[in-house]
Amino acid sequence: MSRGVLHINTERGWRGGERQTFLLAVELARRGYRNTIAARPGEPLAVAALKEGLAVLPVRPWGEWDPVLAYRLAHYANTHDLSILHAHTGHAVGLGALAKKMGCGRFRLVATRRVDTPLAQNPFSRWKYAAVDGMAVVATAVGPIVVQGGVAKNKIRVIHSGVNRERYPTAADRDRLRLERGLAANDLVVLTAGALVNQKDQATFLRAAQWLQARIPTAKFVICGEGPLRPVLEKMIVDLGLSGRAFLWGHRTDVVACTALADVFVLSSVAEGIGGALIDAMAVEVPTAATRVGGLADLYGSPNAVELTSAGDAEALAKNILWVLKDPAEAGRRVEQGRQTSARFTARAMADGYETLYNEVWGTPL
Numbered sequence: 001m002s003r004g005v006l007h008i009n010t011e012r013g014w015r016g017g018e019r020q021t022f023l024l025a026v027e028l029a030r031r032g033y034r035n036t037i038a039a040r041p042g043e044p045l046a047v048a049a050l051k052e053g054l055a056v057l058p059v060r061p062w063g064e065w066d067p068v069l070a071y072r073l074a075h076y077a078n079t080h081d082l083s084i085l086h087a088h089t090g091h092a093v094g095l096g097a098l099a100k101k102m103g104c105g106r107f108r109l110v111a112t113r114r115v116d117t118p119l120a121q122n123p124f125s126r127w128k129y130a131a132v133d134g135m136a137v138v139a140t141a142v143g144p145i146v147v148q149g150g151v152a153k154n155k156i157r158v159i160h161s162g163v164n165r166e167r168y169p170t171a172a173d174r175d176r177l178r179l180e181r182g183l184a185a186n187d188l189v190v191l192t193a194g195a196l197v198n199q200k201d202q203a204t205f206l207r208a209a210q211w212l213q214a215r216i217p218t219a220k221f222v223i224c225g226e227g228p229l230r231p232v233l234e235k236m237i238v239d240l241g242l243s244g245r246a247f248l249w250g251h252r253t254d255v256v257a258c259t260a261l262a263d264v265f266v267l268s269s270v271a272e273g274i275g276g277a278l279i280d281a282m283a284v285e286v287p288t289a290a291t292r293v294g295g296l297a298d299l300y301g302s303p304n305a306v307e308l309t310s311a312g313d314a315e316a317l318a319k320n321i322l323w324v325l326k327d328p329a330e331a332g333r334r335v336e337q338g339r340q341t342s343a344r345f346t347a348r349a350m351a352d353g354y355e356t357l358y359n360e361v362w363g364t365p366l
Helices: 016-030 044-052 067-079 090-102 123-130 142-148 171-180 202-213 230-239 255-260 276-283 314-326 328-344 347-362
Strands: 004-008 034-039 055-058 084-087 108-113 134-137 156-158 189-193 220-224 246-250 264-267 288-291
Touching: 004 016, 004 067, 004 090, 016 034, 016 044, 016 276, 016 347, 034 044, 034 067, 044 055, 055 067, 067 090, 084 090, 084 347, 090 108, 090 123, 108 142, 108 347, 134 142, 134 347, 142 156, 156 347, 171 255, 189 202, 189 255, 189 276, 202 220, 202 230, 202 314, 220 255, 230 246, 255 276, 264 276, 264 314, 276 288, 276 328, 288 314, 314 328
Parallel strands: 004 034, 004 084, 034 055, 084 108, 108 134, 134 156, 189 220, 189 264, 220 246, 264 288
Antiparallel strands: none
């Protein structure tokens, strides 16, 4: 069968799923696969793919039940000899299932589940997931959730998200990165990154910052990301007395460089798949603190890892951050463990997993 994949990701913006779609397509292209990404024109995924020299099929779906677009996908895959339809989001699964049906057996459908929320239980959701030939989940904890949603257990494989560390900064770049962004080399910087949405729970991060401010008055707290909760978080900064100490840096194209300048990176999410931002922090040698949700235990080896605290518990999170800031030995241990972890969670390893899954769904090497 052909070594060709039509990646389907019609989301707007640039979040973890779009980044992972892009990194996978780039790595597969290096291995000789023909890749096309079906994405909305002008959105960051399409722009990044075109810049990298990947083929892009511009799409503007009016919903996941869009038979006209599904026909376009099936026709494109057939004429370009792309044997795998890879749906990278829940909505993309619906489009992929329709396209697969129109392909009359010419295609196999692979899907990726990146979040730890339950699958919808309506008839269309059941139908589309039944059409999936192979399901990748980004963390061990996501597997049982997908099974409860009706996906057969034997179709599911754990394939962790990964990063490409080739151009990442290191600890040696930290002072320069701070100065370039208006921070002093000796500032204590606690940073988080993610869309400003309920899932990421930056409100708990700010409450933890308030607790820490009383103990480390010179610490600075940075939130990278944009989203609908910006007005809420701006008000919280004022109400919690964090003006001049907590900063919303907005959407950043240099988020990895921002991460690299931190003394500790924090993820305060209430739900999470694998936490790609944490992998980035580990890769740039920054100690981490996070919440015990979703698949994050896969990064730390256990849900009882000391890096993890209960979601929504601002004081516990703050104490964990303080431990890192006050104890160089513990910070160093987390850096070393993170270095080892990030060496396993790479785009190359992710592509290895998907190559195996693609081969499995065909029952023969592609």
